[in-house]
Amino acid sequence: MTLKDELEQALQTLKKNEQYRQIPTLAHDGRYVVYQGKRLLNIASNDYLGLGSDSSLQRAFFEQMDQLADTHYPKMSATSSRLLTGDDTQLQALEFEMQAWYQTAVCQEDVSNSPSSPSNLSRPKSVLVFNSGYHANIGILPALTALPIKTLVLADKLVHASIIDGLRLSQNKTVGYRRYRHNDYAHLALLIEQADDDIRRIIIVTESVFSMDGDRADLQQLVQIKAQDARIELYVDEAHAIGVLGVTGLGLAEETQTLGQIDYLVGTFGKAFASVGAYIMCDEIIKRWLVNHMRSLIFSTALPPINHAWTRFVLAKMPSLTPARTHLALLSTELSEAIALKYSTSAVSSAYTSPIVPYILGDNARTLTKAQQLQAVGFYALPIRPPTVPANSARIRLVMNAKLTYDDCERLIQQL
Structure with missing residues (x-):
């Protein structure tokens, strides 16, 4: 068996265990991503304040840069250490x-x-x-x-x-x-x-x-x-x-x-x-x-x-982005409370922790299926599997951002 054969065999084992990774081919459209021909609401990104999808903010930046003299315009590469x-x-x-x-x-x-x-x-x-x-x-x-x-x-x-x-x-x-x-x-x-x-x-x-x-x-x-x-x-x-x-x-x-x-x-x-x-x-x-x-x-x-x-x-x-942080906290708390009420047997805390809300399903195959179901109804959600997380704790890593609305959050909760 050649080295390439061994590599292919190891990759097939990852596929069998539902642990095979691929780079998704995406296009970005504001709060959405275009994936496999569908426009999906992005609930997987770490763009917590929504600044990465804020085209008006980006235009304001380039307008500010255009006011600079050529000698002060920031270079496109540092070219060295x-x-x-x-x-x-x-x-x-x-x-x-x-x-x-x-x-x-x-x-x-x-x-x-x-x-x-x-x-x-x-x-x-x-x-x-x-x-x-x-x-x-x-x-x-x-x-x-x-x-x-x-x-x-x-x-x-x-x-x-x-x-x-x-x-x-x-x-x-x-x-x-x-x-x-x-x-x-x-x-x-x-x-x-x-x-x-x-x-x-x-x-x-x-x-x-x-x-x-x-x-x-x-x-x-x-x-x-x-x-x-x-x-x-x-x-x-x-x-x-x-x-x-x-x-x-x-x-x-x-x-x-x-x-x-x-x-x-x-x-x-x-x-x-x-x-x-x-x-x-x-x-x-x-x-x-x-x-x-x-x-x-x-x-x-x-x-x-x-x-x-x-x-x-x-x-x-x-x-000055306190309103965005406040809105983000409210959305995140609403989502985490909904998941806790559905799956937790202990008292539900309303304390805000972060915009990252894990939806833990445990089994790799079940998690993949749920991610596909969410994508089918318009949400770009991704499965997180071992070894990224501990064994038997595969999950959908749901992430709120400040550009989402309460209606977005409610629609997501209904699909969980």
């Missing part, structure tokens, strides 16, 4: 504006938490922008653990695949990692208690909003755990919370007033921001360390300056 000639004024301005956004929010947090104790004010953070969330998560942890000191990384069981890859790349003679049960902070505390005495640093890694389940980490409890051991640092990925949660959209850390206690605050621009790229908010010395040790930054061509200009354009509007 930031450490060579890939840096540009748009990227520098984006990092500065993200830093100012953080600082404004954390100052408000400090005033709320310690109005009479200026000595407790949080230190300012620096911002470093990356090409994607995957670039960020596979690069930050290996760079942080490059210093030869004994380190233990403790990660939530359900962190994103990019974080898991970063953990694997971090392992060496002085670094180990363990996984604590999902959102089980008693288990996390036990792992900390069991840590060897010669471990000098413990990095706790979590998402703030989990990508497949849509539930939240308890950032306030994690901050309390951190306060009990000087070795602990917190790494929080806000990919699915940035733009969506918080008074100004800065994420769950802003909403829970824990910004100042998180050491490594990571997020992306490819979801609610409807752009591309990612960032870390961290101490300035950490930024300098990453510039010298983060391989996915050093050896990647930077993003095009025009992308950074668009991200800045969206960033300027983000604090």
Whole structure:
């Protein structure tokens, strides 16, 4: 049997197990996608605020760009790494504006938490922008653990695949990692208690909003755990919370007033921001360390300056998008309550968690069939199967966005 024969056999096994993936051929039309000749309402995208489908917003951006002199018009390619000639004024301005956004929010947090104790004010953070969330998560942890000191990384069981890859790349003679049960902070505390005495640093890694389940980490409890051991640092990925949660959209850390206690605050621009790229908010010395040790930054061509200009354009509007965030929360709560009432035997909570609402069916074939049924009645819904999610937890990952209406939500609920 040739190598190609073995590959084909393995692919056939995936098909047999209903785990075979294909890239869907799509066209986009505002809130809709055109798939297999049908115009379907998009309930699968991470475009939480609907900015990616807002053509008027995009036209306004290009009109603003057209006001610039040719010498200042953002280039279409960076053509090299930031450490060579890939840096540009748009990227520098984006990092500065993200830093100012953080600082404004954390100052408000400090005033709320310690109005009479200026000595407790949080230190300012620096911002470093990356090409994607995957670039960020596979690069930050290996760079942080490059210093030869004994380190233990403790990660939530359900962190994103990019974080898991970063953990694997971090392992060496002085670094180990363990996984604590999902959102089980008693288990996390036990792992900390069991840590060897010669471990000098413990990095706790979590998402703030989990990508497949849509539930939240308890950032306030994690901050309390951190306060009990000087070795602990917190790494929080806000990919699915940035733009969506918080008074100004800065994420769950802003909403829970824990910004100042998180050491490594990571997020992306490819979801609610409807752009591309990612960032870390961290101490300035950490930024300098990453510039010298983060391989996915050093050896990647930077993003095009025009992308950074668009991200800045969206960033300027983000604090004013509270009505969109409120509408999104109401839609998401209505959908999650409807699913819970239909399938849950426990009390239904009306607390808003996120726009991600999992419709868990368990069986792969059943999940595929349900996705096809939803597509047949006008909804672009996709099945999520193992290994993306744990075995026997295949699901339709339903995602609300701020451009959907209450009628859209009601029609969807009727089809579940």
